[in-house]
Amino acid sequence: MAIKLQMLTEHPNEIALIERYWAVDESGQFLEKVSVLADVIQMPQGVTLASFIRQRCTAFDENQVCPQCAELIEIRNRSEAKKVPQRSAKLCTFCQDKRNAIELEVKKAKAEELERRLAEYFRNQLSRTVDYAGIADGQVLLLLALDRAITPRLTNGGFTIGDCRGLAPRYISDFLSQLREAGLILEDPNKAKPGTYYWQQDEIWVVNTQVAYRLAPDTKLGSGEEVIRSLLDRVYTDNEGLFNLWLDYSVADVMCYLADQCDLYNHALSEHEFEEIKSSLRSALEIYSVSQLWSVAWKVVRDAASLANREYYNRQKAAATIPGKIRRYLEKARRESIELKSWSRPELQPAGTLGMVLGEVFGIDEDSSGLTVSSLFARLTGRECSSNVEAELCEPVRELMTNALAHDVGPSVLFRFAELIRAGHDVGFAVKEIGSALRS
Known part of the structure; x- marks a missing residue:
């Protein structure tokens, strides 16, 4: 084993110490112990012998060559030296610097692409609006509760899942998912922490706990507290x-x-x-x-x-x-x-x-x-009343339809039914009126 040395100092004592540190015998064993050499020259407090020598000399192992250009590999201490010739797993300094520069350019290009995609995504989010008068009852209640949990961030600022802990005892993300899937809360990449969106291989990944959300604007009312106020008078029917x-x-x-x-x-x-x-x-x-x-x-x-x-x-x-x-x-x-x-x-x-x-x-x-x-x-919601009415009408409707088909007057019955409904009569009256006419 041979170590090629490139001195970075002209001090004779330092050069002598470096040569003794890297000296080996025919079998590749180092001639002197580090503990002995450490006392040869007085070094600043806290500085190790290996770092002292590394600052004053660049060492290349003639038993290790770069897998790309076949140049000798730089080693930093004795433990990195090899006793037999072999192709190194790491690159030489020149090839590594070249690779680092390429990786830096790729990273820079990906960062620019990520910024471009997020900007486009944000523009698309800004164009989305919601007609809050037509959203489901459950979504109205969720929004009212969310507003109370994070006031005033729902209507005038970004918020994260962590901000919504006061919404319910558990499963906060599930409740927010209901609002996300309905398009009622939107992601706001501009207000997210750095690193929230990142590349994983060739895909954009996201740290869910850091995603910033905002309330989607109303089609007519825009954004802000007016949206929440418009929900307070909801008549629940679902x-x-x-x-x-x-x-x-x-x-x-x-x-x-x-x-x-x-x-x-x-x-x-x-x-x-x-x-x-x-x-x-x-x-x-x-x-x-x-x-x-x-x-x-x-x-x-x-x-x-x-x-x-x-x-x-x-x-x-x-x-x-x-x-x-x-x-x-x-x-x-x-x-x-x-x-x-x-x-x-x-x-x-x-x-x-x-x-x-x-x-x-x-x-x-x-x-x-x-x-x-x-x-x-x-x-x-009137469902109970509706169910009772349906149950009461079940038999009269069945009898009406049976008689209509038996007398082959189905179309006439339907036309008459439509006339009575348009005239303002309810379903029960129409069924009873037509049924009486058929029986007479």
């Missing part, structure tokens, strides 16, 4: 949408309590197990209240903690029983009509602004059962 939003929120409320209880007793559940529990609880919430399911979660988690202390069990096995225990307990409660206890809201788990809005608009809270909420929404 029974199914309202109930689904209540279920989404209630699931978040129960799952937050369950997760806290699991942390308290060191029960580690997988994402799959949490999803299984979430499904069971959503189904149960169609009947029970949030406070009742808190009591179920408390009982099952406590039972699992007790089970973990038994022989042949451990905490992991005990935690794995929680999804099944919840499902079986709820099945038994329904089958045997067991009255579930109600728990008070935990001090460290506020309802969130979505829960507050639901309470103020509809008078419901954690003690409202799914059956009560479902009935309330049906009554408020």
Whole structure:
């Protein structure tokens, strides 16, 4: 092994030390130990022998050549030297600098392309508007709750998912996704932190927690507080949408309590197990209240903690029983009509602004059962009345259509029905009037 030296000093003592540091015998072993050489010359405090020599000499290993140009490879210390000739895995200084320059140009070009794409994306976002008078009831309530959670950032500034923690006890990103997918909140790359958008190979990736959002402007009202004020007088008519939003929120409320209880007793559940529990609880919430399911979660988690202390069990096995225990307990409660206890809201788990809005608009809270909420929404949206009318008309309509077909006067019946409706009569009167005429 031979080391080729390029001196960067003219001081004789330093040159002598460098030559002794790199000197080797025929087998490639270094002749002198570093511990001995370290005392030859007095060096500044904190400076190692290797760094002292590196500042005064460039060393090239004649046993290592660059894989691109076959020039000798520069080595920085003894550990990088090789005893036998070989092609190096790293490049020589010249080739490495050349590669770095190319990579820098590529990085610069990608940064410019990223900036161009984000600017184009932002321009497209700016052109999007929403007719807020036509959005779904559930989206109205979400926006009102979101505005309350992050005022005034929803209407006059950018916000991130982290800013929205006050919206609900859990699953904040899921609620925001509903608004994103509906085009009600838009990304605002100009207000995102540097590094939010970046290249990963040939694709643009994003750090979701750093994405900045803003409220989409209204078609007529533009952007700002006017949009939110326009939602305050909404007349709610979507029974199914309202109930689904209540279920989404209630699931978040129960799952937050369950997760806290699991942390308290060191029960580690997988994402799959949490999803299984979430499904069971959503189904149960169609009947029970949030406070009742808190009591179920408390009982099952406590039972699992007790089970973990038994022989042949451990905490992991005990935690794995929680999804099944919840499902079986709820099945038994329904089958045997067991009255579930109600728990008070935990001090460290506020309802969130979505829960507050639901309470103020509809008078419901954690003690409202799914059956009560479902009935309330049906009554408020007119669905209950509509269902009763449909049930009352079912038999008369069937009789009318049967008689119309039997007398081969189907078209005449439809024309007469249309006339009566246009004249201002309701469906029940029209059916009764035409049916009487057919029977006479």
